């Protein structure tokens with residue numbers, strides 16, 4: 001049985017035509033909404049364009065970091081797909097990303113006690129090494145976490161610090177290792193290290209690209225990710241007590257502002273068009289793979305959802321906006337720019353849903369520290385079979401395009417998905433079309449489409465927009481404030497540079 005069949009469809013198959021008469025009779029009595037929901041689900045499940053579009057995005061358009069010609073091509077293509085889907089409107093919203101960065105190649109060769117090359121790639125937003133550094137001595141961090149590099153003291157100064165991050169087999173474990181990498185980078189800077197070399201968190205010499213900040217800050221120390229097995233070998237040599245030296249060349253380019261492009265499409269609401277629900281996913285990607293699971297499957301899912309709702313022939317009560325964000329990987333720049341540009345309209349945004357966790361089954365939605373949203377969400381999803389067993393959580397975290405909407409007090413949900421097929425390819429050279437499972441992609445896409453359609457048709461909004469005090473209470477209670485402090489984003493909130501402004505009557 002296809003996984004798709006877990007999503008309920010109320011329209012009968014032709015093979016079950018004995019039930020057709022019965023169901024047709026119900027149809028005459030049932031509210032239009034029921035048929036709209038099932039038509040949307042069926043349209044996504046049966047869509048031939050879903051696979052074609054995903055192949056085009058992954059194989060023809062390929063990797064698409066923000067500000068690059070390939071991202072511009074992808075945005076133009078996405079706009080043409082919105083137009084082909086027959087939306088009421090579709091347009092591009094350019095914005096500025098303050099900095100750009102590109103990898104010009106990392107070459108790292110052990111020169112002592114034996115000569116051998118390491119598989120390596122620079123970390124995102126790493127500066128270059130000053131010049132090719134010959135005979136740079138390597139030291140091993142004293143474990144992971146707080147103090148791992150600091151404890152090396154003067155031994156780290158002017159040397160390359162090797163940090164043996166643990167292999168990460170789950171999405172949660174990846175987050176833990178990202179935290180370890182951020183701490184190591186900060187401590188290496190304080191200690192005056194010449195470079196930081198990280199063991200890849202993926203096995204089989206698979207490399208990946210990731211950031212150490214959320215707002216495209218250049219790292220203070222040049223760093224690279226090493227093939228895991230290469231790094232472990234070097235670690236053993238250091239542990240054996242021998243002097244280990246390397247020739248290290250990390251070459252990157254830091255540039256000025258670049259143009260990001262959000263792609264926006266819209267279906268006008270029939271009854272309360274002034275209220276808007278948003279379905280979003282980022283279209284940009286890192287460059288090692290093709291950004292197929294992160295986040296091509298969900299970006300194409302947004303286009304397919306729009307097309308399916310049009311194809312259902314049922315106009316939603318509220319307006320639905322479909323947004324493909326740019327600049328997410330660089331630091332959530334597209335959603336931040338959207339929120340800034342549309343700040344005056346945010347009172348009218350009833351809900352935002354973002355998908356950014358690959359192709360696997362949706363476990364539920366993270367409610368962003370607002371458990372009171374669950375009742376309305378369950379009601380909006382009540383006609384989706386897959387939704388019955390879902391576990392929505394009150395979790396609040398920063399990592400995708402829902403974040404700036406949450407800072408503005410708008411009900412903003414992000415899908416929590418199984419990650420079995422996601423963890424290994426994530427941000428790596430393995431994120432290519434061959435990892436796609438179209439059954440999973442269609443099933444997840446059907447849930448996303450039916451959910452946004454349900455939210456657009458709901459009797460009431462799932463929750464109010466919070467005022468600034470309400471947002472701050474949510475940030476403190478949910479633990480998001482601590483995450484923002486760790487990532488040095490809290491001051492932007494406190495100063496009013498980012499997020500909900502105090503109202504004039506309630507400063």
Ligand SMILES: [Zn+2]
Nearest residue numbers: 282294295356
């Ligand atoms: Zn992503």
